[in-house]
Amino acid sequence: xxxxxxxxxxxxxxxxxxxxxxxxxxxxxxxxxxxxxxxxxxxxxxxxxxxxxxxxxxxxxxxxxxx
Numbered sequence: 001x002x003x004x005x006x007x008x009x010x011x012x013x014x015x016x017x018x019x020x021x022x023x024x025x026x027x028x029x030x031x032x033x034x035x036x037x038x039x040x041x042x043x044x045x046x047x048x049x050x051x052x053x054x055x056x057x058x059x060x061x062x063x064x065x066x067x
Contacts, residue, residue, distance in 0.1 A: 009050055016043045 019039045023032065055063045 005053075009046075012043065012046050019043070 016039075019036060022036055051063075
């Protein structure tokens with residue numbers, strides 16, 4: 001894709017892993033920190049935008065092709 005796009009997405013994935021590690025499964029969802037909930041929404045939006053951008057650039061055949 002781009003020399004900036006792929007490293008950006010990789011950085012987002014790594015930061016998302018850190019956020020996932022901060023989740024305490026022993027606590028109810030209501031007691032989780034608000035920044036974890038906001039981060040979940042932000043990461044979901046970034047991943048959906050990545051998918052839509054790649055689909056627009058590569059078309060459906062190129063997006064689903066394994067190389």
